[in-house]
Amino acid sequence: MRVLGIESSCDDTAAAVYDSAGGLLSNVVASQVAVHEAYGGVVPELASREHIRSIVPVVEQALARAKTDRDDVDGVAVTAGPGLIGSLLVGLCFAKSLAFARGRPIAGVDHLEAHLFAILLERCVEFPYVALLVSGGHTSLFRVEGFDAVRLLGGTRDDAAGEAFDKAAKRLGLGYPGGVAIDNLARQGDPSRFAFPRAWLSKDSPDFSFSGLKTSLRTFLSSAEGRAFRVEDVAASFQEAVVEVLVGKTLSAAAREGIPRIVLAGGVAANSRLRDRMEAEGSRAGVEVFLPSRALCTDNAAMVAFLGERRLSAGRSDGLDLNAYAASRFSR
Amino acid sequence: MSRISIDLRSDSEGETIDIARALGAVLVPGDVVALEGELGAGKTVFCKGVGESLGVSPERIVSPTFTIVTEHEGALPLYHVDLYRLSSEWEAACIGLEEILNGEGVCLVEWPEVIVSLLPKHCIKVRFLFLEPDGRSLNITAEDTPRMRGFLFRCKPYLPGG
Numbered sequence: 177m178r179v180l181g182i183e184s185s186c187d188d189t190a191a192a193v194y195d196s197a198g199g200l201l202s203n204v205v206a207s208q209v210a211v212h213e214a215y216g217g218v219v220p221e222l223a224s225r226e227h228i229r230s231i232v233p234v235v236e237q238a239l240a241r242a243k244t245d246r247d248d249v250d251g252v253a254v255t256a257g258p259g260l261i262g263s264l265l266v267g268l269c270f271a272k273s274l275a276f277a278r279g280r281p282i283a284g285v286d287h288l289e290a291h292l293f294a295i296l297l298e299r300c301v302e303f304p305y306v307a308l309l310v311s312g313g314h315t316s317l318f319r320v321e322g323f324d325a326v327r328l329l330g331g332t333r334d335d336a337a338g339e340a341f342d343k344a345a346k347r348l349g350l351g352y353p354g355g356v357a358i359d360n361l362a363r364q365g366d367p368s369r370f371a372f373p374r375a376w377l378s379k380d381s382p383d384f385s386f387s388g389l390k391t392s393l394r395t396f397l398s399s400a401e402g403r404a405f406r407v408e409d410v411a412a413s414f415q416e417a418v419v420e421v422l423v424g425k426t427l428s429a430a431a432r433e434g435i436p437r438i439v440l441a442g443g444v445a446a447n448s449r450l451r452d453r454m455e456a457e458g459s460r461a462g463v464e465v466f467l468p469s470r471a472l473c474t475d476n477a478a479m480v481a482f483l484g485e486r487r488l489s490a491g492r493s494d495g496l497d498l499n500a501y502a503a504s505r506f507s508r
Numbered sequence: 509m510s511r512i513s514i515d516l517r518s519d520s521e522g523e524t525i526d527i528a529r530a531l532g533a534v535l536v537p538g539d540v541v542a543l544e545g546e547l548g549a550g551k552t553v554f555c556k557g558v559g560e561s562l563g564v565s566p567e568r569i570v571s572p573t574f575t576i577v578t579e580h581e582g583a584l585p586l587y588h589v590d591l592y593r594l595s596s597e598w599e600a601a602c603i604g605l606e607e608i609l610n611g612e613g614v615c616l617v618e619w620p621e622v623i624v625s626l627l628p629k630h631c632i633k634v635r636f637l638f639l640e641p642d643g644r645s646l647n648i649t650a651e652d653t654p655r656m657r658g659f660l661f662r663c664k665p666y667l668p669g670g
Contacts, residue, residue, distance in 0.1 A: 312573075336574060339573050339574060387548060
């Protein structure tokens with residue numbers, strides 16, 4: 177079965193083709209495509225209007241790269257939520273129209289759920305595993321027992337880790353989005369130079385909190401010590417405070433659940449320090465760590481096509497009354 | 509209608525939540541609360557308190573910076589908006605913000621500076637400032653109505669020196 181996946185839950189418009197036999201055939205994200213240039217370069221990244229402009233060229237490109245004609249698409253998978261309703265509706269309406277016009281089944285996929293299984297496009301991972309989903313909008317731990325058996329173990333009480341990076345970067349004058357800028361600068365910095373607080377919360381809590389860290393950076397930058405800093409050291413130290421908590425809490429969760437497998441997912445899973453420390457500390461603890469490639473960490477439609485194919489192959493499709501939703505059943 | 513302005517002092521997250529709960533208790537459909545203040549000033553914490561009064565569990569209220577708008581089903585529809593990532597009113601219009609601001613729910617707006625002219629006249633403004641060492645000053649301005657007076661009366665313990 178050949179499934180076209182469509183994703184428009186946030187800033188990027190994405191489409192991909194996944195085939196039961198041939199695997200992932202194409203994976204296109206609008207921000208990597210020249211379509212933006214065709215509309216005058218800088219495009220406000222957030223507008224659902226931009227999704228409307230991008231969706232047709234992105235889907236066509238995904239089909240072309242997969243050498244797949246529209247008639248050869250056996251099913252359509254689309255992100256139904258969570259996300260910005262206006263953005264989601266663009267992908268959803270397009271997917272529904274296509275499914276209706278071609279008489280093909282459609283599957284609505286949860287964006288967070290799709291991230292949790294993205295690793296399976298690249299690696300074989302035995303169930304169950306503990307997954308850390310960490311991005312600009314989410315920081316949550318899950319126990320993944322199988323394709324329809326996911327349990328939320330804990331999540332952030334305030335800010336997401338990616339948001340903490342972005343806000344710190346802005347505060348340090350590194351621009352937005354800042355996660356990558358911090359990652360790069362931190363390589364030339366000393367992660368133990370400044371002691372930013374680690375929010376462990378109560379012992380064994382699977383929850384996260386990064387709001388206090390944000391405030392402590394502000395306090396630090398207005399202090400005497402903070403005025404004479406090397407920005408590389410601040411970036412490295414700040415990143416270390418975030419990464420240490422992410423790694424520590426994920427390993428504790430794996431130990432508590434008695435599961436020796438950890439999977440990273442989401443945009444912040446591309447952070448090099450997080451990847452290095454998770455691998456090193458995982459191997460010390462006897463836990464196998466699975467890291468998706470960068471293209472599968474950030475938002476993509478490959479994971480949507482993949483999960484949709486699983487569902488449609490099992491004969492489980494949605495009706496054309498499928499609707500977008502803002503809040504996920506995989507968050508609180 | 510004339511507006512009233514008051515300065516409150518909060519010395520902890522708990523106190524900020526208490527002030528927010530008191531405000532939440534007097535909100536009605538169509539209210540817009542604009543929350544201004546630096547990173548870490550307490551805007552999202554404040555939203556947790558307002559949400560609690562409207563029957564939304566505080567743990568569900570987290571920073572909406574990434575998603576920009578989070579909608580909660582409380583006693584009234586509660587829209588938690590965060591415009592940190594937006595750079596113009598045009599972008600705000602593109603995501604349908606005007607409909608939310610003029611809708612039937614209660615709307616909490618973090619980082620409202622980018623859409624000042626879109627804010628309704630009856631908007632309640634809360635401005636957070638840092639006080640040394642760990643306190644916050646909350647400057648609140650709103651239309652002078654009986655329900656806002658009721659809210660201010662509830663906040664008497666947080667008047668500076670009070």
